[in-house]
Amino acid sequence: MISHSTSAKRYFIGIMSGTSLDGVDAALVAHTGDAFQQIDQAFVPYPAPVKQILLALHEPANNELHVAAMMANTLAALYADAVQKLLAQSGLPAAEITAIGCHGQTIRHCPDLPDAQAYTLQIGNHARLAELTKIAVVGDFRSRDIAAGGQGAPLVPAFHQAVFASASRNRAIINIGGIANISWLPATGQVTGFDSGPGNMLLDQWTQQHTGQAYDANGDWSAGGQVNDALLQAMLAEPYLALAAPKSTGRDLFNQQWLARHLQTKTDRPQNIARSLVELTAVSIADAITRFCPNTDEVYVCGGGAHNRLLMSRLSALLGCAIEPSDTLGVDADWVEAVAFAWLAQRCIDGLSGNLPAVTGAHGPRVLGAIYPA
Structure with missing residues (x-):
């Protein structure tokens, strides 16, 4: 309130x-x-x-x-x-x-x-x-x-603090739009937040290019592929991902040209690339929470990425906890x-x-x- x-x-x-x-x-x-x-x-x-x-x-x-x-x-x-x-x-x-x-x-x-x-x-x-x-x-x-x-940017952590913070639980709020950002709402201490890296943006563009669909509904297309480990590790080596907050990003960095540079030497089936892009989003978010959001008690998600079942499953597995939609806290995730x-x-x-x-x-x-x- x-x-x-x-x-x-x-x-x-x-x-x-x-x-x-x-x-x-x-x-x-x-x-x-x-x-x-x-x-x-x-x-x-x-x-x-x-x-x-x-x-x-x-x-x-x-x-x-x-x-x-x-x-x-x-x-x-x-x-x-x-x-x-x-x-x-x-x-x-x-x-x-x-x-x-x-x-x-x-x-x-x-x-x-x-x-x-x-x-x-x-x-x-x-x-x-x-x-x-x-x-x-x-x-x-x-x-x-x-x-x-x-x-x-990001500006939403101030709003997240106003409506989602708890006096007794350390909460991480993940917003997954084109870019993913994280708000860290500790029960006591300083609120922080930052853009963690790509959200849906790269996957949406790849899906549009290869299936004609605007996005990968539920992650169903990506789920049929396998992670290309060499490509994933190359993408995770992006220096931005290792930076501490404050930091923000967007299409100026994570765009089609960025992905194309990685694909020049690491080609694969389109479905495997899609699966690797889902893993990039999941791993970069999970790594950021592990590094910058200590002793997290609860994790909530909002944004379009909340509907990607594959992404949510991978995030839950990587973080070792259930992830609830922000609806649980009173604001519809969408x-x-x-x-x-x-x-x-x-x-x-x-x-x-x-x-x-x-x-x-x-x-x-x-x-x-x-x-x-x-």
């Missing part, structure tokens, strides 16, 4: 479109003095051409500024569609929503550049979204943390990140910090986000 100075009920909408590039998750939440409760949710898929353009924007190209600006307008329209869908489902008018928290779509994330040149870029045209919905929008959550010397950005919007509107310096490496707590009035 989250404390707040006012007892009046307010509604916020959180919008998340992550590295998986599957579409827009939107969650409607009610916030009162002692509760932050999910009310409704909606999903708007990305049309195939939108996904293709967003993938291309991760690499330098001719006229990319124009393409990015046009795509930001397209995204604003898709975000607005998700908001309208939520309002229609819930019966709430736009005037009842205090604000929308919109993460935007990351197309570059470069927090480790030297000489104060670090930056992160999420597109989405928040001004247009405010105009289309007639609701205030809070966006650009990551930039202030980076300006304060932080990684700008909607945790969208709800988190509704929470971050509330923090910004109320002038409260939204980052955890121990997670991002920022010089101190900061109010995150820029407000675009209705």
